[in-house]
Amino acid sequence: MKKFPKNFLWGTATSAYQVEGGIKNCDWTKWKDAGLACDHYHRYEEDFDLAKNILHNNAHRFSIEWSRIEPEKGKWDLKEIEHYKKVLLALNKRNLKPFVTLHHFTNPLWLIDEGGWENKKVIDYFARYAEFIVRNLGPYVDFWMTINEPLVYIGQGYLDCKWPPGKKNVFKALRVLSNMIKAHRVAHKIIQQVDPTAKISIATHNIFFEPYKEKSFLDKFSVSLSSYFWNRYFLNKVKNYLDFIGLNYYVHSRIQFPFRMKNGDNIKSDLGWEIYPKGIYYALKELQRYKKPIYIMENGIADAEDKYCSQFIIDHLKWVHKAMQEGVDVRGYFHWSLIDNFEWAEGFKPRFGLIEVDYDNLQRKPRSSAKVYGRICQNNGII
Numbered sequence: 001m002k003k004f005p006k007n008f009l010w011g012t013a014t015s016a017y018q019v020e021g022g023i024k025n026c027d028w029t030k031w032k033d034a035g036l037a038c039d040h041y042h043r044y045e046e047d048f049d050l051a052k053n054i055l056h057n058n059a060h061r062f063s064i065e066w067s068r069i070e071p072e073k074g075k076w077d078l079k080e081i082e083h084y085k086k087v088l089l090a091l092n093k094r095n096l097k098p099f100v101t102l103h104h105f106t107n108p109l110w111l112i113d114e115g116g117w118e119n120k121k122v123i124d125y126f127a128r129y130a131e132f133i134v135r136n137l138g139p140y141v142d143f144w145m146t147i148n149e150p151l152v153y154i155g156q157g158y159l160d161c162k163w164p165p166g167k168k169n170v171f172k173a174l175r176v177l178s179n180m181i182k183a184h185r186v187a188h189k190i191i192q193q194v195d196p197t198a199k200i201s202i203a204t205h206n207i208f209f210e211p212y213k214e215k216s217f218l219d220k221f222s223v224s225l226s227s228y229f230w231n232r233y234f235l236n237k238v239k240n241y242l243d244f245i246g247l248n249y250y251v252h253s254r255i256q257f258p259f260r261m262k263n264g265d266n267i268k269s270d271l272g273w274e275i276y277p278k279g280i281y282y283a284l285k286e287l288q289r290y291k292k293p294i295y296i297m298e299n300g301i302a303d304a305e306d307k308y309c310s311q312f313i314i315d316h317l318k319w320v321h322k323a324m325q326e327g328v329d330v331r332g333y334f335h336w337s338l339i340d341n342f343e344w345a346e347g348f349k350p351r352f353g354l355i356e357v358d359y360d361n362l363q364r365k366p367r368s369s370a371k372v373y374g375r376i377c378q379n380n381g382i383i
Contacts (some may be wrong), residue, residue, distance in 0.1 A: 009332030300336035
């Protein structure tokens with residue numbers, strides 16, 4: 001048995017727009033409406049019971065939907081604050097430690113009307129939103145993440161144009177990057193002023209890059225640049241405003257000069273992502289330079305038939321354990337996702353959930369991998 005530390009956190013993750021349903025005032029509603037999604041907004045207690053009783057979790061990550069809290073500029077919806085307070089109390093009741101994300105890809109429509117993250121006013125708007133949330137919900141939360149995967153948001157919205165706002169513009173992308181860096185810094189300061197005990201970070205989507213040809217200087221040069229700009233640039237800019245690092249790890253990529261990304265021949269997920277467990281070890285080792293505690297906030301696989309997920313979890317955790325033995329300060333692992341959900345541009349087809357959702361009647365059914373992960377969490381270790 002490869003045991004994990006006594007206080008290690010085991011959890012799963014969700015995000016508001018992907019599971020809650022009924023969100024009407026955000027940019028994604030206009031881009032690709034999730035509709036009722038999984039109706040987690042009304043079924044959160046049922047879902048948390050599954051997390052506790054089937055998965056044996058002791059933590060849970062979720063996000064707050066900004067457009068629910070501030071549906072109009074400067075106007076707060078206190079009923080929604082009460083809703084999220086009930087969500088937090090439900091987690092506290094089940095001894096599931098909450099990790100709360102303030103921005104998980106979606107934006108209120110009023111913010112989009114003002115230019116969204118391209119407008120430097122977003123820094124003050126986001127700081128105001130963060131302060132309001134922490135003043136009202138801070139007593140129930142120890143861990144906050146300001147922004148989820150900023151480079152994914154920028155890449156999908158301003159380069160690949162698969163997500164809103166769908167503007168292919170490098171200069172706007174750089175402006176958004178700058179504003180997100182500043183917004184995190186300001187929000188970190190404000191949250192700590194409101195609650196000096198709060199732990200604050202971002203969730204960064206890091207990729208393990210390696211050269212397509214091991215002996216190619218140009219391929220290795222491309223890997224160096226890719227690792228710097230994708231994995232470290234944002235972290236370097238906010239490293240003095242991080243109390244821990246939230247790591248999202250899914251894929252690795254072989255880079256062929258100049259920046260062509262190529263999969264290997266290993267088994268692939270339903271989304272065509274190569275399964276490469278050792279990559280999480282290298283991602284963790286790369287983060288060791290920041291000398292911060294690390295929580296793996298997302299790691300999962302789209303696997304509708306549940307053919308690979310159990311082994312995926314075991315293999316990744318073996319490499320996490322090895323990194324920890326070598327001194328990497330990992331304190332928690334959150335699998336993506338608790339339940340099947342709306343997967344952004346891909347819609348409802350990809351199935352990431354440990355709990356299967358029947359979208360015809362919204363019934364929940366634990367997959368075999370849920371039971372495997374539950375045993376790992378219960379035993380605090382892997383065989």
